[in-house]
Amino acid sequence: MSYLTLENLSKSFKDDKVISNLNAKIDKGEFFVVFGPSGSGKTVLLRLLSGIMLLDNGEIEMNSQVINEFQPEERDISMAFQNFALYPHMKAYDNIASPLRANNKNIPDDEIDQKVKEVASLLKIEHVLTQFPKELSNGQKQRTSLARSLISKPSVVLLDDPLRNVDAKIRFEMRLELPRVLKEFNTTVIYVTQDFREAMALGDKIAVLYDGKFNDIDTPKNIYLNPSSLTTAKLFGDPTINNFTASVKKEGNLLFVDADGEKFKLKRKTNIQDCRCIVGIRPEDIILSNEPSDESIEVEFRTKTPLNLRIVFLVKLKSGLELLCSMTEEESRLINENNKLYISFLDERSYFFDVETKRNLE
Amino acid sequence: MTINIWSILKFFAYVAIIMFFLFPIAWVFNMSFMTNDEILRKVPALFYEPTLKNYVALWEGELAIEGFATMYIFFKQNLINSAILSVGSVSVTLLLGVPAAYAFARYKFKGGEDIAFTLLSFRFAPALLIILPLNLYFSKIGLYDSYFALIWVYQLITLPLLLWIVRGYFEDISPDIEYAYRLDGHSWFQSFWRISIPLAKPGIAAASLLCFIYAWNNFVFALILGSSQIQPVTVGALAFITASAIPYGLIACGIVVSVLPTLILALFIQKYLVQGLSLGAIKG
Numbered sequence: 071m072s073y074l075t076l077e078n079l080s081k082s083f084k085d086d087k088v089i090s091n092l093n094a095k096i097d098k099g100e101f102f103v104v105f106g107p108s109g110s111g112k113t114v115l116l117r118l119l120s121g122i123m124l125l126d127n128g129e130i131e132m133n134s135q136v137i138n139e140f141q142p143e144e145r146d147i148s149m150a151f152q153n154f155a156l157y158p159h160m161k162a163y164d165n166i167a168s169p170l171r172a173n174n175k176n177i178p179d180d181e182i183d184q185k186v187k188e189v190a191s192l193l194k195i196e197h198v199l200t201q202f203p204k205e206l207s208n209g210q211k212q213r214t215s216l217a218r219s220l221i222s223k224p225s226v227v228l229l230d231d232p233l234r235n236v237d238a239k240i241r242f243e244m245r246l247e248l249p250r251v252l253k254e255f256n257t258t259v260i261y262v263t264q265d266f267r268e269a270m271a272l273g274d275k276i277a278v279l280y281d282g283k284f285n286d287i288d289t290p291k292n293i294y295l296n297p298s299s300l301t302t303a304k305l306f307g308d309p310t311i312n313n314f315t316a317s318v319k320k321e322g323n324l325l326f327v328d329a330d331g332e333k334f335k336l337k338r339k340t341n342i343q344d345c346r347c348i349v350g351i352r353p354e355d356i357i358l359s360n361e362p363s364d365e366s367i368e369v370e371f372r373t374k375t376p377l378n379l380r381i382v383f384l385v386k387l388k389s390g391l392e393l394l395c396s397m398t399e400e401e402s403r404l405i406n407e408n409n410k411l412y413i414s415f416l417d418e419r420s421y422f423f424d425v426e427t428k429r430n431l432e
Numbered sequence: 433m434t435i436n437i438w439s440i441l442k443f444f445a446y447v448a449i450i451m452f453f454l455f456p457i458a459w460v461f462n463m464s465f466m467t468n469d470e471i472l473r474k475v476p477a478l479f480y481e482p483t484l485k486n487y488v489a490l491w492e493g494e495l496a497i498e499g500f501a502t503m504y505i506f507f508k509q510n511l512i513n514s515a516i517l518s519v520g521s522v523s524v525t526l527l528l529g530v531p532a533a534y535a536f537a538r539y540k541f542k543g544g545e546d547i548a549f550t551l552l553s554f555r556f557a558p559a560l561l562i563i564l565p566l567n568l569y570f571s572k573i574g575l576y577d578s579y580f581a582l583i584w585v586y587q588l589i590t591l592p593l594l595l596w597i598v599r600g601y602f603e604d605i606s607p608d609i610e611y612a613y614r615l616d617g618h619s620w621f622q623s624f625w626r627i628s629i630p631l632a633k634p635g636i637a638a639a640s641l642l643c644f645i646y647a648w649n650n651f652v653f654a655l656i657l658g659s660s661q662i663q664p665v666t667v668g669a670l671a672f673i674t675a676s677a678i679p680y681g682l683i684a685c686g687i688v689v690s691v692l693p694t695l696i697l698a699l700f701i702q703k704y705l706v707q708g709l710s711l712g713a714i715k716g
Binding site for chain 1: 606608609611612613614615616617618619620622627630631
């Protein structure tokens with residue numbers, strides 16, 4: 071049975087339904103990433119879980135106990151805030167020690183001291199323990215706030231986009247380090263981010279939050295390869311997935327696609343019926359070349375730009391449809407955009423979504 | 433290096449301004465060490481032999497003036513009254529005002545803004561407008577001539593003052609800091625006591641100082657609502673002027689003594705005022 075169960079959670083502010091009928095089951099020790107665009111209610115969700123905000127509806131069950139009515143301090147849930155929320159009038163040491171000094175614990179001072187030093191060394195902030203928050207760099211503040219949320223070994227740790235406010239270098243360091251640190255504590259982690267790469271790098275499972283609920287809950291790989299809807303597919307990928315409306319006709323393992331006069335074939339094993347739908351093809355699944363092949367389509371070069379160590383080409387088909395395709399730097403050097411260009415599609419790497427509901431048809 | 437004529441002019445302007453404000457104080461300070469004869473000399477003396485006679489008289493409660501009967505002074509009692517009234521009203525204000533300011537800052541409740549504004553509006557009315565009715569009421573319910581009554585009336589001014597200053601300080605504290613403390617396992621009250629109050633301390637200190645100064649300096653309420661038993665120094669100083677003599681030296685001495693507590697308090701609280709400005713920073 072799952073450790074943390076969220077059942078039909080709802081929360082609205084005036085008429086604005088931020089969370090509506092959200093469901094999830096989270097296992098003990100799982101690294102559960104909540105991923106969603108900004109404004110999708112990720113932070114609100116964490117606040118509901120931690121007890122800072124109260125639910126309108128629904129049930130939070132932890133370790134077979136409904137904790138809806140529990141005060142924040144009674145939940146055994148800790149949280150690292152996006153804005154760090156360190157206590158400005160306390161030194162880093164006292165910030166980190168704060169959870170151990172809570173009144174019901176009665177931990178002797180030397181034990182507190184030992185634990186603070188332990189977690190500080192794990193997060194490499196031993197040298198700043200005597201400083202006040204305003205004297206710390208953002209990276210150090212972040213580590214201090216993480217240390218504070220971990221030190222009492224809570225059952226569930228909520229991390230609210232902890233890498234948002236630190237610079238790129240520290241973000242990369244922490245992305246490598248976080249899983250190691252969190253493993254030491256063997257705790258259930260709910261991690262909020264709006265960076266799909268971060269989500270895919272860290273999560274055992276990713277829950278995709280938009281429209282007030284989790285639209286996908288699955289392993290990073292499954293969500294990437296089999297998104298439940300066009301919206302999810304668009305969120306996972308940079309540049310975003312190409313999508314266009316087309317009529318699709320199936321013949322064995324071949325699909326005949328007719329996108330407003332542009333006709334081509336896709337090799338794809340699928341159970342979808344002949345229909346009009348939205349076809350999605352990721353930029354990295356389109357092969358661009360100067361040489362024509364059997365199935366290739368001639369395209370016109372529009373522009374190209376580097377993006378995250380890859381090169382993205384924007385090309386235009388005869389029908390006017392524009393597609394993005396991305397490739398590595400080396401691959402792009404083989405392409406001369408002044409000559410004729412052709413695209414072809416990788417086998418088995420296309421998606422079909424309903425025109426109305428945008429749901430994945432498979 | 434060229435001498436900037438503007439900087440010289442500015443210097444003299446500063447000197448003039450400072451002289452303008454400090455000269456009366458310096459004069460009074462000097463007067464407190466003079467005898468009445470020295471003060472009343474036709475050509476004021478620049479140099480004189482300072483005497484502690486006035487201070488001794490103030491302390492002992494009686495001043496023998498040559499040719500007249502001995503004058504009795506209740507200044508010591510006045511000073512004690514001032515202390516009781518000021519400390520009392522600041523304490524009551526802190527006790528009621530700080531939690532109220534927190535409530536107004538953190539919780540949006542129905543009519544909250546209206547209540548806060550109503551409290552502020554008490555400050556709009558001139559004291560004279562309410563003082564006579566209050567005198568009648570207090571006589572009827574037996575509150576006339578009691579510390580309690582004066583402390584109560586002072587709340588009309590000090591409570592809204594503290595409330596509106598401290599409220600702003602509470603609003604500047606990120607609620608997340610308080611939530612973080614709750615999530616560490618502390619109760620609501622602990623987060624209020626150990627996080628919110630310390631972080632709003634500069635505001636609380638500044639507001640308390642202003643309230644103290646108000647209470648200490650108040651004249652008209654104390655004059656009308658109490659007898660000499662509970663009157664503070666501001667009213668008590670009137671007693672120095674009698675039919676037989678006006679002991680200027682003694683009055684000056686009384687002024688110096690009654691200014692001291694406020695001055696010391698201000699110097700003491702200054703530390704918190706400065707500290708507060710640099711604490712802020714939550715992120716980046």
